[in-house]
Amino acid sequence: MFLRRAKTPSLHLALVSWLSYLLWLVACSGSPLGSADGSGGETGNASSGGKPEAGAPSTWTKTMPSIANFAYFSGTSSTIGPRILVRGNDPSTRISSLHFEFLDAEGKPAVIDPDGDGASESAELDVDVPAGQPQGAFFVALQSAPRFDETVQIVAVTPRDTSANWGERKMAFITSMPLRAEGQDCDADGFDSCTTGTMCTANGATESPRCMSIAVVRSSRCNGAPVIVARSGAQSVSGEAAGTSAWDAPSGCASDERRGGPESTYWLRVTSETPSITLTTASNKTNFDTVVYVLPSCTAEPQDALGCNDDGEPPSSTLTLRDVHPGSYLVVVDSLDAKGGSFELRVTVP
Incomplete structure (x- = not known):
């Protein structure tokens, strides 16, 4: 089954069940990136409409979407399969979709049968990239299921613009990161x-x-984390989850495939024995899928969390701590979306 991050591009209806899907689109600024082969990405093979064809006439220019970096990395563990990363230029903000092809060692469509029922799944996948992103670049990551690389040795990707023109097709062989x-x-x-x-x-x-x-x-x-002093009643703080990830939610609280998103931290200072404290991101100011957990100290690992919640209606999370002793606790508002975003955290003491 495909797993999708909230607020990500839609997929075509013919989804393949063997790929756990994560799509990260990052708005990049600054000068355009170089091409995947270092040539600058000004010309290449392209076709218009239908599927991309190798050896088609060279019709696209440096203003069309192009692939700058493309990699297919082998799995890092028995529970998380290989990753496919695509980073590209989109100087005219014309990117529409990416067409992926999953191939065997001979470059032929891979035979994919994860459940062993004899019925092969599709060896192609189209990913729609949202319009309206800042001009400059795009980034897409696909997290595959374990054993995906047993049959898929090569991945090809072709960008498509809003006029249905195909850009240059790139190929990546599986390799170690x-x-x-x-x-x-x-x-x-x-x-x-x-x-x-x-x-x-x-x-x-x-x-x-x-x-x-x-x-x-x-x-x-x-x-540098702000301090929230627990007191009777409700209080709210606004924040932003951005940058690189230093914490991840405890295993079992949120999907392992959705790790690595940015977070924001607060100190919750409790001055007396408190029967219950509720923390929630349920607010119209929260614009990404959150997971909230509380650590006993800055040096504690996620598995030592005193509580964790990802069960609220996306994008909200609501966590209630019981019989809280005096002390300082680290509250982590983590993102299950790669980009993070803005949120409001409300702390309530009955």
Whole structure:
């Protein structure tokens, strides 16, 4: 079954059940990216209408959507399958969709039969990319199901613009994700990975992303987190989940396939024994799918959470803590959408 993030582009009706689907579209600014082959992406094969055809006449220009970076990475665990990442240029804001083809080692359509019933699933997938994004670039990530790479060895992708013109078709062979050490430059979109205990983040708006200690990043963010003092009645704070992710929701509270979204943190200061405290993001000011959890300290891991909730009607989450002792607790408003967004957190003490 496909899993979709809230507020993501729609898929064509012929969905394939073997791919757990996550679509991240990132609004990028700045100068256009280079092409996937380093040639600058000014010309390439294209066709108009129908399906993309290899060797079609060269009809598109540098103003059309083009693929800058494209990778197909093998699975990282037995529960999370391979990832497909596409980053491209869209200088004239004409991107409409991406057409994916899943191929075997010989470049032929892969035979995909995840449930072993003898009925093969479709080896093609169309992903609609929303219009109205800031001019510049787009980013799409597909998270596949485990064992997907047993039959799919090659992935091809072709961009299509709003006039039904096909851009240049690109192919990616399955490979291992490059690994970066602490202090090395890294790619914030996930085209490489940092070593265990580190994460890819930028230390300031003007610096390039690099691998930094997760503990150091968390400590810095905790030190700057606003404080909410629990008191009788209701109080609300507005915030934004943005940037890179330093925390993830505890396993079992939210889908493992929807990890890596940005978050925002607050200190909840409780000054006396309190029978219950309710935290909720249910508000018309919340514009992304949230998950809320509370940690006993900044150094605690997500599995040590005192409570977690992702069961509210999207995008809201509502969590009630019982018999809360005096102390300071770290409240994490996490995003199940890759981009995050704005939210309102209401804290109520009866």
